[in-house]
Structure formats: C-alpha cells, structure tokens
Amino acid sequence: ETGVTQSPTHLIKTRGQQVTLRCSSQSGHNTVSWYQQALGQGPQFIFQYYREEENGRGNFPPRFSGLQFPNYSSELNVNALELDDSALYLCASSSGLAENNEQFFGPGTRLTVL
Amino acid sequence: AQSVAQPEDQVNVAEGNPLTVKCTYSVSGNPYLFWYVQYPNRGLQFLLKYITGDNLVKGSYGFEAEFNKSQTSFHLKKPSALVSDSALYFCAVRDDTGGFKTIFGAGTRLFVKA
Numbered sequence: 001e002t003g004v005t006q007s008p009t010h011l012i013k014t015r016g017q018q019v020t021l022r023c024s025s026q027s028g029h030n031t032v033s034w035y036q037q038a039l040g041q042g043p044q045f046i047f048q049y050y051r052e053e054e055n056g057r058g059n060f061p062p063r064f065s066g067l068q069f070p071n072y073s074s075e076l077n078v079n080a081l082e083l084d085d086s087a088l089y090l091c092a093s094s095s096g097l098a099e100n101n102e103q104f105f106g107p108g109t110r111l112t113v114l
Numbered sequence: 115a116q117s118v119a120q121p122e123d124q125v126n127v128a129e130g131n132p133l134t135v136k137c138t139y140s141v142s143g144n145p146y147l148f149w150y151v152q153y154p155n156r157g158l159q160f161l162l163k164y165i166t167g168d169n170l171v172k173g174s175y176g177f178e179a180e181f182n183k184s185q186t187s188f189h190l191k192k193p194s195a196l197v198s199d200s201a202l203y204f205c206a207v208r209d210d211t212g213g214f215k216t217i218f219g220a221g222t223r224l225f226v227k228a
Contacts, residue, residue, distance in 0.1 A: 103216065
C-alpha cells in the first residue's frame with residue numbers, strides 16, 4: 001500500500017508569482033483535502049475534492065484553486081502569491097466522505113514566498 | 115461554529131510518568147474527534163478517533179483518549195511516556211451535520227525528558 005506523497009518538498013517563490021503543488025493519494029482513497037499550516041499553528045482547511053469535484057472550501061480566497069484527476073491525485077494552485085502564503089501545505093487522503101473517516105497525510109510542501 | 119482548543123502550548127513530562135494532553139471542542143451536532151501527531155519535517159500521523167460508544171478510545175503506540183460529553187473534552191493520555199513520544203500533538207473535530215471540514219487545534223508540544 002502506497003502512502004500519500006507530495007511534490008516538491010520545498011519551494012521558493014517571489015511575491016506575485018504562481019505555484020502548483022502536487023499530491024498523490026493513498027491507494028484506494030478517492031477524497032483529497034488540502035491544508036495550510038503556518039509556523040506554530042495547526043493546519044487550516046483549504047478545500048476538499050471527492051471524485052474530481054470540489055466538495056467544500058474553507059476561508060481561503062479564490063486565488064487558491066485545485067484539481068483532482070481521474071486517478072484521484074490532486075493539485076493545489078496558488079496565484080498572485082503573497083508573503084503570508086509562506087507555510088507548509090499538507091495534502092490528506094481518505095476513503096469516501098464519511099465524517100468519521102481518519103485522514104492520511106503526506107509529508108507536506110514547504111513554500112517560502114520572498 | 116466548530117472550534118477546538120488545546121490550552122497548553124507545551125507539556126513536559128519525565129519518561130515513565132503518565133502524560134495528558136488536553137483538548138476541548140465545540141460543535142453543532144455530534145462530534146467526531148481525532149488526535150494526530152506530527153514529528154519534525156513530517157506530515158501528521160493518525161493516532162486515534164472517537165465516533166460513538168465507549169468513552170475511552172485506544173489508539174496507536176499505547177495512546178488512549180477519554181471523551182467527556184458534559185465537559186466537551188477529549189484528552190489524550192498515555193500511562194507511561196517515552197522519550198520518543200516527544201512531538202507536536204493536534205486535536206481535531208468534525209461533526210455529523212454534513213460538514214466536510216476538519217478543524218484542528220493549534221497543537222501542543224510534548225517534551226519527554228529521560
């Protein structure tokens with residue numbers, strides 16, 4: 001069984017640029033959620049994808065967007081990067097939409113915006 | 115609105131002593147509660163969850179958690195701490211009102227001294 005993987009591990013961008021982060025879900029999982037974890041804080045929910053459709057969104061602006069592909073892998077895109085976007089971005093997969101399902105997290109992508 | 119509070123930024127305990135990491139929550143419906151652990155430069159790992167039933171939940175690595183509905187708490191416990199338990203612990207909540215969002219606490223750093 002393959003776990004959740006994310007790429008790249010680290011990324012440095014400048015303000016105003018655009019970035020794409022990638023996530024491969026755990027085998028058999030069709031739901032992917034993305035989180036932003038700022039330094040010293042808990043993960044903040046960005047959005048969730050289920051079977052290629054956005055299923056829910058947290059309090060993030062539209063410049064945060066995503067995709068889920070037929071193989072259930074996913075991308076997070078952030079446009080017009082701001083300094084406050086610097087954070088660890090975590091992808092988590094789970095099986096189905098049940099609220100009591102635990103999530104399996106990837107190692108994260110550390111984004112630094114200069 | 116859902117919320118999670120972890121009142122202690124840091125917990126210090128000697129190896130072999132019992133440990134408790136505190137968590138309180140607020141949800142609209144019935145809660146689904148989770149504990150995750152994060153090691154440096156790693157994603158979050160699932161420890162245990164409460165769905166319904168027995169108020170004492172047992173999880174990975176000898177951890178357990180006690181659900182208390184009247185106090186809206188879900189404290190993480192371990193009878194005998196190990197140095198290797200030193201990490202960042204997150205409490206998280208969802209509810210059964212059809213929500214998709216997982217709300218995480220700010221985290222508690224556990225230091226276990228040899």
